[in-house]
Amino acid sequence: MHAAKDMKALARAVITAEISALESLPERIDDQFVGACETILNCRGRVIVTGMGKSGHIGSKIAATLASTGTPAFFVHPGEASHGDLGMIVDGDVIIALSNSGTSEEILAIMPVVRRLKIKLIAMTGNPESELAQLADFHIYTGVDQEACPLGLAPTSSTTATLVMGDALAIALLEVRGFTADDFARSHPGGRLGKRLLVHVRDLMHTQGQIPRVLPEADIRETILEMTRHGFGMTAIVDASEYLLGVFTDGDLRRSFDHGRDLQGRPIAELMTTSSHTIAPDELAVTALNLMQEHSITVLPVVQAGQIVGIIHMHDLLRAGIV
Incomplete structure (x- = not known):
């Protein structure tokens, strides 16, 4: 019984901590965010999202959300990018790089090539002074005061904040593009929602x-x-x-x-x-x-x-x- 009560208390504490982390995000929608949106809107190619570890998992979801809401996007693993996948990135693309610390070695390793290609870089980090943030054309701050993990080690609040900021970016772009329910259905023809919007x-x-x-x-x-x-x-x-x-x-x-x-x-x-x-x-x-x-x-x-x-x-x- 005591273990069950402890688990409930811990779970509630995690949720409370993550909610608290999200409460500061609205005030971070600034000129850097707007600049990132305008850069993506003016993109002649695709949006490439990259991130390592847990940030990579979040990046994959952000890329999927962008792609399904009118912004052509896909995820590239930064480790694989150094071994051939950089060939998928071409002039006219935009990169969104995710790293809570802003010091992920695998991401920083591909930055010289990105700069040579003159590709616009949007960074989402929890450290505005980090090397990745300084290299970026636009930096979106996703830092949190503390992780929801009691040890302060497992990415929890920070990944939630990054995911929410990615959703904010995707939906802002959706609205500006005038993306409609019919557009959404065309990119989801196999899903229940797509069928409800497409089948006559x-x-x-x-x-x-x-x-x-x-x-x-x-x-x-x-x-x-x-x-x-x-x-x-x-x-x-x-x-x-x-x-x-x-x-x-x-x-x-x-x-x-x-x-x-x-x-x-x-x-x-x-x-x-x-x-x-x-x-x-x-x-x-x-x-x-x-x-x-x-x-x-x-x-x-x-x-x-x-x-x-x-x-x-x-x-x-x-x-x-x-x-």
Whole structure:
């Protein structure tokens, strides 16, 4: 029990320490930060992020965030850079170098080549007086008073501060570039968010012979057979020109039985629901999902200029990963 209490106390202390480290970051958004942003915006090539050890792991994430938000970027390990990977860095690129101490030997070893190539250097360090900070065209200060590690050794608060500053840089650039949700989706086509932003109703809907539909004069027997044949739990009622007049669902059938309505000999036009919810083929599939959830339905007729052109079911959205 005592060990559990100690672990809780230690965990809370770590979180408190890291929150405290982040509280000083907003005041560090200065002209150096703006200069770094403008340098990246004017970059004719790519942004290369580099860092050693834990800073390297943070740098890899920052590069990924930049790349996914409109700034072409990738991570280069500084140790590998000295053994051939410097060939990936060309004139017009920008380098973001991460080092809490500002004295990482592997990063400083490649600086002479970087300077010869006249590549702009942005440094994120915890020491403005360090060699790396002094070499940089722009320096973003990410220092912390203390690490969250009780020994003061493991990079904790310092890496969190660097990560947050990297996010601030990426999102500031995103806003200035006018990067949109559609842009984000195009760089994330395989993810759930990308699908929700890219997939349209027309991409998933059933068309032509897959659409359950009957004419308004059809009787209840013919209507139920059409519903059963297609398995959507409903059928559209259309005129000879395929204009949607209404729908009849298995719910309508149950309610008719519950109310003791005589269904025999009556055309489906007298039984159909005329105020049905529909969607256009150019709408996003997620819009169809929202409409189904809002009205507790599982299928929607897809209508264009009054004519039925498709049918979309909740199962289609599930299979496509929209839900």
